[in-house]
Amino acid sequence: MLSPEVMLDRFLARDHTYDGRFLTAVKTTGIYCLPSCPARSPLPRNVRFFDSEPEARAAGFRACKRCRPDRFYRDEDPEADNVEKVAHAIADAPAAWEGATDIAEAVGVGSTRLTELFRRHYHTTPAAWLQRQRIRQAGHALLFGRGNALDCGLSSGFESASAFHENFRRETGMSPGAYRKLRRATSFSITLPDDFRVDDTLNYLVRDEGGVGETLDGRRFRKAVCLTSGPAILDCVADPAAGSVTCRVVADRTLCANDLAAAHRIVIRLFPIDVDPGPFERRLARTRGMSRLIRGRRGLRIPRTATLYEGIVWTIVGQQVNLAFAHSLRATLIELCGPPAPNGLRAHPRAEDVARLDVADLARRRYSRRKAEYVIDTSRALVEGSLSLVEGTTEPATRLERRLLRVRGIGPWSANYLLMRGFGFDDCVPIGDVALLAALVRFFDRETRPDADETRELMRPFAPWRSLATFHFWKSLGDPA
Structure with a gap:
């Protein structure tokens, strides 16, 4: 049970993680709100708290027209719907969006509110979401398109060759040219960030001590997976000195581009080089x-x-x-x-x-x-x-x-x-x-x-x-x- 002090603190902080856990009613206006309501905060002495909508209504309060708690409790969230619609549009055509300003205009909010919404609903920033979709589309074009590597980047929204190469390598661990070779490859290497903790990652990945699904021998990690065309082994060798993981895809059949793309995705999931812990670490350090x-x-x-x-x-x-x-x-x-x-x-x-x-x-x-x-x-x-x-x-x-x-x-x-x-x-x-x-x-x-x-x-x-x-x-x- 939340104390009145905690509820007031979370309401004044507009903490969306408490939406659905209590309602705040304002005596002077006669309305009840979600904890995250962006409206001007009332004086604490004018606030009441309720556990549910029926309780708030029975006490004579009506739903706020700004945060719409009535819609929230009906599992309706127009703001989330709008953000999701725009996020989907970005994924469909990332080159059509120049940056966060375009996205804010489409959602109909300011840049600060846009960042809050993306953080809340997607756990990322609008710029990072756009970047991710550009890289995803460029990767697909590299494997299945006909243009040269640079054309794949420019058509996905990158403004220069350097921006494309730098961001693509950071997210995928490979240059665009090396990634394109997955169309006819049976092995590939990804580059690790300088701070990547190889041994911690390898030890975490081996959950099957009996060797049924994966094995670890030194820094050689093998895992059986199902790719697009069937089962295969990802035979990965991590080399901290070289700052890389080399993966050989072993199967009893000829592999296709979809198989290698799936293998690469799995390796990135297991060795998450696409995640940057730097901002978190800098926050805690200070x-x-x-x-x-x-x-x-x-x-x-x-x-x-x-x-x-x-x-x-x-x-x-x-x-x-x-x-x-x-x-x-x-x-x-x-x-x-x-x-x-x-x-x-x-x-x-x-x-x-x-x-x-x-x-x-x-x-x-x-x-x-x-x-x-x-x-x-x-x-x-x-x-x-x-x-x-x-x-x-x-x-x-x-x-x-x-x-x-x-x-x-x-x-x-x-x-x-x-x-x-x-x-x-x-x-x-x-x-x-x-x-x-x-x-x-x-x-x-x-x-x-x-x-x-x-x-x-x-x-x-x-x-x-x-x-x-x-x-x-x-x-x-x-x-x-």
């Missing part, structure tokens, strides 16, 4: 008492799951069990129905593989019946199309979270974990995570574990990079999560 969180771990990045489906399965399997047992359950699933790949490894199963199972198949293998139902039902929903998970989606994180919470077996912890480790959103907090709570107790020298509201308060100073802060807290315990 914030009193916070720099110790990153001490000895600068350059830390969050490896994403190889695929979104692998992410949602791990999220369900890892709920409310210790990590060792969760890893065992994951290995069991791979062994049971994962497609065989070269060299004796098995790829993580696809949704259609798991959808064919019965609950008894997993219950006989140490899955609880409920966990087995969650995994199988989610897989069937993906196969049938009633649930959709799309990499590189233009769907806002806020809407995606609400949609995930409707899935049986997905709660607030699961949704935020998947948003962070599957989709790569930057500002997530897996509320209720046991390791995070233990780390917060230690870091803030608390006597008791924080509840959900206290966790949000403790994590608030780390916005808009709370995903990375969470990962640092996990690592502070030596717990990979």
Whole structure:
């Protein structure tokens, strides 16, 4: 239960993360608002708080016409709809947009408000979103288009060869020319940032100690995956001295450009060079008492799951069990129905593989019946199309979270974990995570574990990079999560 002091503080801060948790009513105007309402703040003595709309209405208050709490509680968000519409338009034609000013005009807000909206709904800035879409389109043109490499960049919205090469290499780890060669390649190398923590990343990636789906030998990491045309092995060798990861794609068939593009995407997800922890680290370095969180771990990045489906399965399997047992359950699933790949490894199963199972198949293998139902039902929903998970989606994180919470077996912890480790959103907090709570107790020298509201308060100073802060807290315990 939130105290009046906390509710007033969050209302005055216009904290959108508290939308839906309480309503603020203003006695002098007779209206009730969401905590994030941008209207002028009233005097504290004129404020009342309510848990729900019916309570506010019963007390004689009406919905604010500016923040529209009535629409919010009906799951309508015109502002989010507008931002999503523009974000989708940018993804469709990134070259048509010059920069943040164009985007602000299309959304109908000022530049500051635009940044707030993109941070809230997409966990990024408008400029970064535009850049990402330009690189995505340029990559597609390089693999499947006919123009030269520079034409691919210019037609995607880059203004010069230098801007194209620099930004493309930063996001993909490859020059445009090297990326184009994926059309006929079976191997490729990505360049690592200078601060990339190779050994931390490799040790995090090996969850399968039995060697069913992936293996690690020194700095050689092998993982079985399903590419466009079928199973393959990603045989990756990391070389910190050279600042690179070289990946050989091993399959029992001829690979196509789509296969190599998929392999490259997976390698970037596992070795997330497209994430820059610098702004987060600089913020903490100049914030009193916070720099110790990153001490000895600068350059830390969050490896994403190889695929979104692998992410949602791990999220369900890892709920409310210790990590060792969760890893065992994951290995069991791979062994049971994962497609065989070269060299004796098995790829993580696809949704259609798991959808064919019965609950008894997993219950006989140490899955609880409920966990087995969650995994199988989610897989069937993906196969049938009633649930959709799309990499590189233009769907806002806020809407995606609400949609995930409707899935049986997905709660607030699961949704935020998947948003962070599957989709790569930057500002997530897996509320209720046991390791995070233990780390917060230690870091803030608390006597008791924080509840959900206290966790949000403790994590608030780390916005808009709370995903990375969470990962640092996990690592502070030596717990990979």
